[in-house]
Amino acid sequence: MRSKYKITNRKNEISRYIEQIKLNKFGFEGQKKIRSGKIAIVGLGGLGCTAALYIVAAGIGEITLIDFDYVILSNLSRQILHHDIDINTPKVYSAAQDLYKINPYCIINIVNDKLEKNNILEIIKRQKVIIDCSDNIKTREQINSLCFNYKIPLIVGAASRMEGCLSTFNWQVNSPCYQCISSFFNSNNDNCLQQGIMSPIVSVIGAMQSLEAIKLLTNYGVPLTSTLLIYDGFYLEFNHIKINKNSCCKICN
Numbered sequence: 649m650r651s652k653y654k655i656t657n658r659k660n661e662i663s664r665y666i667e668q669i670k671l672n673k674f675g676f677e678g679q680k681k682i683r684s685g686k687i688a689i690v691g692l693g694g695l696g697c698t699a700a701l702y703i704v705a706a707g708i709g710e711i712t713l714i715d716f717d718y719v720i721l722s723n724l725s726r727q728i729l730h731h732d733i734d735i736n737t738p739k740v741y742s743a744a745q746d747l748y749k750i751n752p753y754c755i756i757n758i759v760n761d762k763l764e765k766n767n768i769l770e771i772i773k774r775q776k777v778i779i780d781c782s783d784n785i786k787t788r789e790q791i792n793s794l795c796f797n798y799k800i801p802l803i804v805g806a807a808s809r810m811e812g813c814l815s816t817f818n819w820q821v822n823s824p825c826y827q828c829i830s831s832f833f834n835s836n837n838d839n840c841l842q843q844g845i846m847s848p849i850v851s852v853i854g855a856m857q858s859l860e861a862i863k864l865l866t867n868y869g870v871p872l873t874s875t876l877l878i879y880d881g882f883y884l885e886f887n888h889i890k891i892n893k894n895s896c897c898k899i900c901n
């Protein structure tokens with residue numbers, strides 16, 4: 649299922665982003681690139697809510713929200729676009745309502761469905777960046793494979809307990825893909841429902857995913873490629889691990 653919100657009055661749009669536009673060497677050109685950007689977010693849980701919030705607030709032209717899940721009470725402590733009134737509502741609708749309030753100039757597409765063979769390709773091909781905030785291996789691997797085939801930059805994040813991790817894949821020669829390092833994400837950072845999670849951890853990672861997406865859209869800053877960022881909230885430490893192509897990877901080799 650898909651729907652769109654649109655607004656036609658753009659008179660005051662630029663003033664919203666003036667502090668961003670002031671950034672050295674970013675300017676109106678950078679803002680225009682965000683404005684013409686199309687980003688899909690897979691998963692509107694803790695990571696996805698924060699990533700979507702900043703992507704939309706920063707002025708993205710079009711965002712596509714993909715999730716098939718419904719809001720439940722235990723989501724509310726960390727999935728910041730969902731509220732008490734949204735319980736039992738599809739997450740994409742709940743998120744879209746808040747995002748529209750945050751920035752009515754943004755086109756919001758909704759996919760209230762699982763990513764399957766018959767819809768995933770059409771959605772992914774249209775995007776300039778994909779942000780993966782899903783919580784299962786099958787979805788991530790599916791997205792990674794398609795992003796690799798169509799050379800669409802992918803930002804993958806995960807969080808559980810007091811930890812999170814993040815990496816950006818933009819398909820430069822000899823750079824790894826998600827599949828090359830998926831065992832790390834899968835063994836250490838999946839399934840916050842079983843292992844518990846401290847609420848702000850997801851927002852730390854989600855906010856960094858949105859920043860990476862904006863950097864990729866605008867060619868501003870240095871993206872986190874061939875690197876796995878590990879965030880340890882317990883000690884408030886950030887570690888960077890260099891990652892290489894896996895010579896046995898079934899996707900990129």
Ligand SMILES: [Zn+2]
Nearest residue numbers: 825828897900
């Ligand atoms: Zn690979």
